[in-house]
Amino acid sequence: MRHTPTYILTDPDEVKRLVRENPWATFVSNTANGLVASHYPVVLEETPEGISIVSHVGRPDEKLHELGQHEMLMIIQGPHGYISPGWYANSEFVPTWNHVTAHLYGTPEILSDAENFDVLDDLVDHFEKQLPQPISLDIDENQARRIAEGTVGIRFVVTRFDARLKLSQNKTPEVVDRIIDALEGDGPFASASLAAEMRRVRDAVSTTDLTDEENHAPA
Incomplete structure (x- = not known):
């Protein structure tokens, strides 16, 4: 991404939050046959150290991406949108596009069939738990396991990231x-x-400024 110091995000916890709230990822691999891109849901593994993500791909994407053979880029896209200069209420006339984006890098680990099924099971439960009557793979585990044979599970441990x-x-x-x-508005x-992302950042800056003022206030 373009190097814009004002907007660089370096806090791993903020990247984790972005993954939690935006679990639809783009996988990009530079393979022997050129660039390959795919899109899959992901789930953050809640570990105290580093950023670890689990997901799966449908066969034969594991071969097309050459998963496990080289570094892969995972793109997480948060809220984004057009910002009109008309909202500035001054002489500015150049629009922009606000966004929250993370580029995550790492070499995927291929999971065993048993681990892959556990990831798929957790993935379904992760999203279904928000519904009043959640569905589970336990309804027909044998059928679920047959369907799972068409997928390959991965664990993606992030070795570096570039976020804005x-x-x-x-x-x-x-x-x-x-x-x-x-x-x-409408x-x-x-x-x-x-708007919620902007409000969160605005409020965080306001709180920091207030704390700094209190810390530097005369005794």
Whole structure:
């Protein structure tokens, strides 16, 4: 990604949050036959150290990606959207696009058939638990295991990442508030999820500024 110091995200915990809240990933591999890209759901493994993600691919994607033979790029895309200069309420006329994005790098580990089924089971439970009547692979485990044979499980331990949190941090608080209001409205570029991200960052900055003022206040 473009090197933009103002927007660089370096906190692994924030990257973990991004994965939790945006579990649809793009896998990109530079193979002997050229670039290959696929899209799959992912689940963050809740470990205290590092960033570990489990997922699966449908056969024959494991061969097309040459999984386990070289480094792979996993792209996690959070909320994003068009930002109109009309929301700035000044003489600026150049629009932009706000986004939260992480590029994760690592060499996938191929899981055993048993581990793969456990990952698929956990994946279904992870999403179904939010429903009033969740479905489980336990309903027909034998059939589920036959279907699982068409997939290959992977564990993706992130060795490095390049992430951006571009949410109008270069604008004044007044402009940020106007952008949030516009995103929360009913216009063609409304995005409640992007507005929520901007509000979270804005509030975090405000809290930090208030703490700094308190720490430097005269006794």
